[in-house]
Amino acid sequence: MTPEKSAISPGIQRGILLVNLGSPASPDVRDVRRYLRQFLMDEHIIDMPVVPRWLLVHGLIVPFRSGKSAQAYREIWRDGHSPLIAISRRVRELVQERVDLPVALGMRYGSPSILDGLESLTSEHPGLREIVVIPLYPHYAMSTFETVLAEAMKMAEKLPRRISLKTIPPFYDHPRYIEALAAQARDALEGGYDHLLFSYHGVPERHVRKSDPTGSHCLGGDDCCEVEFPAHQFCYRRQALATTRLFVEKLNLPAGRYSVSFQSRLGRDQWLQPYTVDELVRLATAGVKKLAIICPSFVTDCLETLEEIGIQGRKAFLDAGGEEFILVPCLNDHPLWIDMLVFLCTQDVIAPYSFYSGAEKRWRTIG
Secondary structure (H helix, E strand, O other), X not given: OOOOOEOOOOOOOEEEEEEEEEEOOOOOHHHHHHHHHHHHOOOOOOOOOHHHHHHHHHHHHHHHHHHHHHHHHHHHOEOOEOHHHHHHHHHXXXXXXXXXXXXXEEEEEEOOEHHHHHHHHHHHOOOOOEEEEEEOOOOOOHHHHHHHHHHHHXXXXXXXXXXXXXXXXXXXXXXXXXXXXXXXXXXXXXXXXOEEEEEEEOOEHHHHXXXXXXXXXXXXXXXXXXXXOHHHHHOHHHHHHHHHHHHHHHHOOOOOOEEEEEEOOOOOOOEOOOEHHHHHHHHHHOOOOEEEEEOOOOOOOOHHHHHHHHHHHHHHHHHOOOOEEEEOOOXXXXXXXXXXXXXXXXXXXXXXXXXXXXXXXXXXXXX
16 A cells, blocks of 8 residues: 655745765775765864864875775675665655655765755756755764754855755654664564664764763763753763663663663774673673664664674674674664654744754854
């Protein structure tokens, strides 16, 4: 049965731009090198002045990391495509089938770019008055949600005519997101498990502090995420813990059979802890034999889920004494996830969104 189309109120000339992380054009070293340069030169990723950042990226990280990263991408490349790009295109198609609005896809890094998405919407639909940018990240972080908004606002200035940009807030606690996560997990966990590990993408602790408008609350104490505070609307750690709590309540998970960790650490700085690789070893040595792992900060399977967790993480757990490793797929094109995106696309009123830019240390408004 084909789902019914949803639409916004007549007369609103709106387009939708779904934005994901991106991927190299191919797993060849040259393309991976180009991708890493763009990714790591983003001030929202490596937040240091441009000259030392350039020297670090071009002189140290990219020359030494490109070959290893290219090999990792080759491990997950399927039928000549990046899984993230292929799945993102499929998601766009499914959303487009359900809404009476033009829907485009953009990537923060690589192709198609955010500018490509904006230009396709405005050139193909001359009557367009506003574009709703939907970052495909549930949680707010400098290196994900914030950088998408900053880039979209910058690229909109290059368009030949003025377009109003809107966005939606992070949806880490949205009931539809939690329901989709739970539905995806039920299928993967129906065979039973000893322990469920929530592995979120890691961020440097300084990013969390920079995203705190007060400059004094986040990571200021053991209970900083438990005491209600305005900074929580931009606190990645607090939002990750909130997703975990809501998921646990949804599936009625027993205490002691789940934990939280953070993956994908880059460099030697202090990142949010515990680190996933350490937690995998700890759980195995503590006697966990059948481990399930879910990555709620990723809505699309990609290098970080398929290779870092699905290959490297699996090996770390089994080598430490574990026996069975269950990786819960990302939301990908799950019907409830598509339902949620359709819901976000077709809200009649989308108010301006003010966010605190940790990279620029100032408030910005989109919309």
